[in-house]
Amino acid sequence: MDAWTLxxxxxxxxxxxxxxxxxxxxxAVVPAVRRHGNEQAxxxxxxxxxxxxxxxxxxxxxxxxxxxxHLARWQDSLLQVKLMLVVLVGVLIAFHIVxxxxxxxxxxxxxxxxxxxxxxxxxxx
Numbered sequence: 001m002d003a004w005t006l007x008x009x010x011x012x013x014x015x016x017x018x019x020x021x022x023x024x025x026x027x028a029v030v031p032a033v034r035r036h037g038n039e040q041a042x043x044x045x046x047x048x049x050x051x052x053x054x055x056x057x058x059x060x061x062x063x064x065x066x067x068x069x070h071l072a073r074w075q076d077s078l079l080q081v082k083l084m085l086v087v088l089v090g091v092l093i094a095f096h097i098v099x100x101x102x103x104x105x106x107x108x109x110x111x112x113x114x115x116x117x118x119x120x121x122x123x124x125x
Contacts, residue, residue, distance in 0.1 A: 004070065007063045014059035019117055021049050022110045030106075046100065053093075073123065082119040085112050 025045070033042040073079050089112050096105045 004067075007066055010059055011063035011067065014056040014063070015117065015120070018053055018056040018060065019113050021052065022113060025049065026106070026110055050097075076123070078119055078123055082116055082123065085116045085119070088112055089116065 029045055030042070033039075033045070068074050068079060089109055092105055092109045092112065096102065096109060099105060
C-alpha cells in the first residue's frame, strides 16, 4: 500500500463519519430523542458527534489539501466550487452551534454536505 492510498482511505473514512453521522442523526437519533423528550440525551449525542466531526473535518482538510496538491487540482473550477461549499458548511455549523435548535440550519448543513460529496465524486473522474 502506498501513502496516497492511505490518504484517500483516511479522506473517505472521515467523509463517511461526517456525512454518515449527519444522516443517522437526521433519520434516527433526532426523531427518537424528540419523540421521547430526552433533551439531555440529545445534547450528549450532539456533543459527541461535534467532537468527532471536528476531527473528521481536520482529516478531510489535511487529506483533501494533500490530494489537491499531489494531483495539481487547485485551479480546477469544480474543486473551487467544492471549497466554497466547505466554507459555507463551516459558517452554517458556526450558526448551528449558536442556535442548536434551528432545524433549518441543520437541514442546510446536511444538504450542502451532500453537495460536497457529489462534487468530490465528480472530481474523481
